[in-house]
Amino acid sequence: MHLDDFLIAAVIVLAVTAVCVSFSSRLGLGGVLGFLAAGAIVGPFGFEVTTQVEKLRNFAEIGVVLFLFIIGLEMEPRRLWAMRHSVFGFGTAQVAATGVVIAAVALALGTVPEVAIIVGLGLALSSTAFVLQMLNERGELMSEHGQATFSVLLLQDLAIVPLLALVPLLSGAGIGGDGEPLWQRAAGVAGVIAGVVVFGLYVVPWALAQTARRRNMEAFGIISMLAVLAAAWAMEFVHLSMALGAFLMGMLLSASPYRYQMEAAIEPFKGLFIGLFFIAVGMSINFGVVLDRPLEALGLVLLIMAIKVAVLLALGFAFRMQWPTVLRVAFLLPQCGEFGFVLFGAAKATGLIGSFQFAVLLLFISLSMLLTPLMAKLGYLLANRVAERAQTFPALPVHIAGVPVRHVIVAGYGRVGRIVCCVLDRTGTPYVAFDVSPERVAVGRLCKHNVKLGSVTSPAILRAAGASSASAIVVTLRDLRDAERVVSTVHTFYPELSVHMRVPNLLSRDIMLRKGVSHAIPITLEGSLQLGMEVAMSVGVTEADAIHILDALRLEDYAPLRLPSS
Numbered sequence: 001m002h003l004d005d006f007l008i009a010a011v012i013v014l015a016v017t018a019v020c021v022s023f024s025s026r027l028g029l030g031g032v033l034g035f036l037a038a039g040a041i042v043g044p045f046g047f048e049v050t051t052q053v054e055k056l057r058n059f060a061e062i063g064v065v066l067f068l069f070i071i072g073l074e075m076e077p078r079r080l081w082a083m084r085h086s087v088f089g090f091g092t093a094q095v096a097a098t099g100v101v102i103a104a105v106a107l108a109l110g111t112v113p114e115v116a117i118i119v120g121l122g123l124a125l126s127s128t129a130f131v132l133q134m135l136n137e138r139g140e141l142m143s144e145h146g147q148a149t150f151s152v153l154l155l156q157d158l159a160i161v162p163l164l165a166l167v168p169l170l171s172g173a174g175i176g177g178d179g180e181p182l183w184q185r186a187a188g189v190a191g192v193i194a195g196v197v198v199f200g201l202y203v204v205p206w207a208l209a210q211t212a213r214r215r216n217m218e219a220f221g222i223i224s225m226l227a228v229l230a231a232a233w234a235m236e237f238v239h240l241s242m243a244l245g246a247f248l249m250g251m252l253l254s255a256s257p258y259r260y261q262m263e264a265a266i267e268p269f270k271g272l273f274i275g276l277f278f279i280a281v282g283m284s285i286n287f288g289v290v291l292d293r294p295l296e297a298l299g300l301v302l303l304i305m306a307i308k309v310a311v312l313l314a315l316g317f318a319f320r321m322q323w324p325t326v327l328r329v330a331f332l333l334p335q336c337g338e339f340g341f342v343l344f345g346a347a348k349a350t351g352l353i354g355s356f357q358f359a360v361l362l363l364f365i366s367l368s369m370l371l372t373p374l375m376a377k378l379g380y381l382l383a384n385r386v387a388e389r390a391q392t393f394p395a396l397p398v399h400i401a402g403v404p405v406r407h408v409i410v411a412g413y414g415r416v417g418r419i420v421c422c423v424l425d426r427t428g429t430p431y432v433a434f435d436v437s438p439e440r441v442a443v444g445r446l447c448k449h450n451v452k453l454g455s456v457t458s459p460a461i462l463r464a465a466g467a468s469s470a471s472a473i474v475v476t477l478r479d480l481r482d483a484e485r486v487v488s489t490v491h492t493f494y495p496e497l498s499v500h501m502r503v504p505n506l507l508s509r510d511i512m513l514r515k516g517v518s519h520a521i522p523i524t525l526e527g528s529l530q531l532g533m534e535v536a537m538s539v540g541v542t543e544a545d546a547i548h549i550l551d552a553l554r555l556e557d558y559a560p561l562r563l564p565s566s
Contacts (some may be wrong), residue, residue: 009049016041017279024373032133033373035275036366039282050283057280057341061242062229063273064129064338066266068157068243069228071132071150072250073259074141080251083151090148090319091155094333098124098311102304114170115357118347121163123304123364127337128153128243129274130369134332134376145328145383148321152333157244160339164239164346171350185238192238196231196245200252208258212438212453220258221265227253228266257441260434260452264460281338285366301367305334305375324383331379335368407431409465411456411486412476413440413449416502416523420474421449432465457485459493472498472518480508484515491516529553 017038024034042049050056080087103120107113131149132141140146204227211219228246235245253259309330316326341362348358408424410417410433417433421444424431433451435441444451454461456475467473473490477483483501490497498518503509509520533546 012047012049013038013042013279016047017275031137031275032130032278033370035278036282036370039279040285040287040370041282042279043283043285045285045287053280053283057277057284060273060277060280061338063270063275063277065232065242065246066228066270067129067132067274069231069246069250070263070266070270071141072247072252073254073263075247075251076254077251083147086148086151086319087155090315091152092159093315093318094152094312095121095124095156095159097315098308101307101311105303105307115347115353118163118167118170118343118352119361121159121166122340122343122347122361123336124308125156125159125337125339125343126153126308126333127335127369127372128157129277129338130335130372131332133274133278134373144322145325145332148325148329149332152329154247156337156339157247160240160244160343163343167343167346167352168350171347171352189238189240192234192240193248196234196248197252199230200227200249204249204253205256205258208256208262209438212258212261215436217265220261224262224265225269257438257445257451258453260454260461260464263464264454264458267460267463277338281366281369284362285370297363297367301364301371304336304364305368305371308334309375324387327379327383327386331375331382332372334375335372336365338365340365406469406471407466409456409462409467409470409473410434410476411473411483412478413437413444413451414476414478417474417476418444418447418449420476421447421451425449434461434465455482457482457489459489462489462493467494467497470494470497472500475499475501477502480504484512487512487515487517 017035020038020041021031021034024037025031040046043053044051099117099121101120102123103116106116106119111119131153135141135143135146135149141150204223207223208220211217211223227249231245231249232242233245235248236242253262256262312330312333313326316323316329321329344353344358344361347353348355353361407430410420410424410431413421413433413435417435421431421433431450433444433449434454434456435444435451436453436455438453441451441453452465454464456462456465456473467490473486475483475486477486480503487499487501490499499516500519501512501517501521502523503512503520504524505522506525509522512520529550533550536546536549537543
């Protein structure tokens with residue numbers, strides 16, 4: 001494609017996407033539906049910006065990889081271990097039961113058994129990228145239904161491995177289709193996983209520490225991206241899920257003090273590629289098949305989605321989950337997933353399914369994704385109605401590990417920041433502090449303070465710190481320009497968040513109060529007042545009178561201290 005053609009195509013795609021995403025979000029359906037609609041408009045059945053849809057979708061799967069890495073950063077190993085029953089119990093039951101029911105329907109429609117099995121199991125998988133993005137937009141990734149949904153999706157990501165191994169067996173090509181013994185393949189998989197674990201536990205943290213110590217943020221971002229893509233490539237090399245490799249790498253780095261800065265470095269790329277992935281899925285919708293047999297195509301898609309909802313509702317009842325949670329999970333997971341593209345592509349390559357069957361299955365996946373926001377909205381309405389009748393309330397979302405709800409964010413861990421953390425510790429107030437200096441972060445860890453490496457001037461760091469559910473932010477940065485940047489970001493994205501700030505003098509205090517800061521404390525002036533109080537008490541003034549004098553000065557907005565003679 002010539003540069004001019006590329007620029008024209010990019011402008012068209014961005015313009016259409018901006019309109020569709022804005023419109024979809026305004027309707028309360030989330031941004032994902034807007035991306036899908038934009039893809040359908042600019043795809044082969046619209047403006048036909050490109051016909052290389054499959055290549056674009058394969059390239060854009062980097063977005064799914066980056067997304068799973070960020071999820072892994074938020075999933076410490078002990079939390080994953082605590083979820084083992086829901087992952088391997090609830091998740092396994094969902095894949096098996098849904099696969100059997102859909103396979104039975106396929107058999108009833110005249111499909112041969114081998115194809116029915118792979119179709120049933122392939123359509124039983126849901127979209128990790130699609131659902132996690134919806135939960136992320138709602139801030140519900142760590143809610144009760146968010147965790148249950150994630151458990152199913154994680155098991156499905158694991159299930160793609162044996163499903164891909166099943167394809168050559170069903171097609172008669174034998175295990176792997178290349179004559180490689182099973183034990184040899186298993187040994188290769190185990191070796192690659194061990195290599196990723198060693199790389200993630202030792203090599204990456206060491207490299208990040210070196211770049212952080214030199215304040216080289218560009219190299220820090222490059223190493224973060226290298227870690228993700230290396231883990232994804234290693235898993236792809238042994239025919240495992242790239243997203244699973246990225247998730248494993250993120251989980252290995254979840255306890256690192258650099259996790260927030262890594263998330264801030266990856267987040268912009270994740271947003272770009274995940275949007276591109278959904279656009280590519282929208283482009284994949286074959287409207288030719290839909291227009292030829294619209295009722296049949298839509299009916300089959302709705303039947304598959306209804307089966308998935310029914311199975312999840314039954315399993316939720318069997319696993320004794322609360323009905324509001326079950327309804328949300330069931331109506332979040334009715335779509336078919338992006339791993340279906342991979343599984344059915346492998347089946348097509350071995351001759352198990354034909355080109356027309358492959359096109360129809362891709363249509364089912366794409367249309368089910370397109371309908372999911374509407375299904376999710378219905379599920380939430382039903383869940384809220386059930387919760388109201390039972391006089392129960394949906395669980396509040398809990399943010400990322402180490403960042404509880406209604407916490408305080410401390411920007412800067414210098415002398416003032418350390419004092420603030422000590423006070424918060426003594427009062428039992430949950431908090432998370434950030435600083436760009438690895439040395440100060442190390443001091444914070446020695447003091448057993450919850451200090452992370454990262455610059456709160458970055459909107460991505462604020463988001464990762466759970467600013468949407470925080471009760472306040474304390475800005476203790478010495479550089480007033482950086483402090484103003486933090487205040488501006490907070491007021492833009494989190495206007496309800498209370499901002500407390502240290503300032504050098506009264507002039508800076510007046511400026512920051514006009515900019516919307518809740519409380520601005522002139523540190524030097526307050527220190528001098530404290531000294532004056534101690535002197536007054538030493539010459540006989542009672543402590544109560546001294547405190548009253550200080551309180552009066554503050555109530556008068558330090559008026560006597562603003563006189564020219566002062």
